[in-house]
Amino acid sequence: MEDRRSLWHAVADAAGVPGQHVWALSVCRNCVTAVPGVDAAAVTLRATETAQDLLGASDDWAAALEDQQYTLGEGPGVAAFRTREPVLVDSLDIADQHWPGFTDAAQTLGMGAAFAFPLQFGAIILGTLDLYRRTPGALAGRARADAAGFADLITLALLRRNEQTHVSGEDWLPGMGSYHDVNIATGMLAARLGISLGDAFTRLRGHAFLLDRTVLELARDVIAHRIDVDDLGE
Incomplete structure (x- = not known):
């Protein structure tokens, strides 16, 4: 419970933190701690299926998996953004049916399962929260609900900050541009x-x-x- 409360605070406080998205790193790392069965997490902003920017990742492994999705143009995050629905990949056998290129890359990197949740509010979609694990297996019901809730909180934090910076004229994303x-x-x-x-x-x-x-x-x-x-x- 304490870990979950910590993550809620990290997401809720995100909109008030200036600088180079240090909060996104904190959110991703807390997500790994709070969601059972998750080894890594990444938050990626997406304008289209071919235009994205990595906002934060819990570690280099998650960042590498996001790079592969960007390079190949396929994967759970790309699919979640396109369909606006969570994409839950319990094993690479499932992934291979949809994204053979990403499956090969993910296998090389040691990924066993992935779970992508769209960052959306009504008709607005900003990107995805992508969760990874090294071994195959489903995301348990409570963990799935928590992950979806965290994606909603991240979305609201981003929208709130965007509204604040629009009024103040501040550039909230000076560090954006991983791609x-x-x-x-x-x-x-x-x-x-x-x-x-x-x-x-x-x-x-x-x-x-x-x-x-x-x-x-x-x-x-x-x-x-x-x-x-x-x-x-x-």
């Missing part, structure tokens, strides 16, 4: 090859998959000119 380099590289690719941003992103994602790298890693190489943009034109 900002991808946007820059996509623009460079589009300009150089004379293609749309959508086609440029698809090409960047495709080459990342072929090279067995994340989109973010490849984008940073493009920006640093470690990879010739023309090499991505094929």
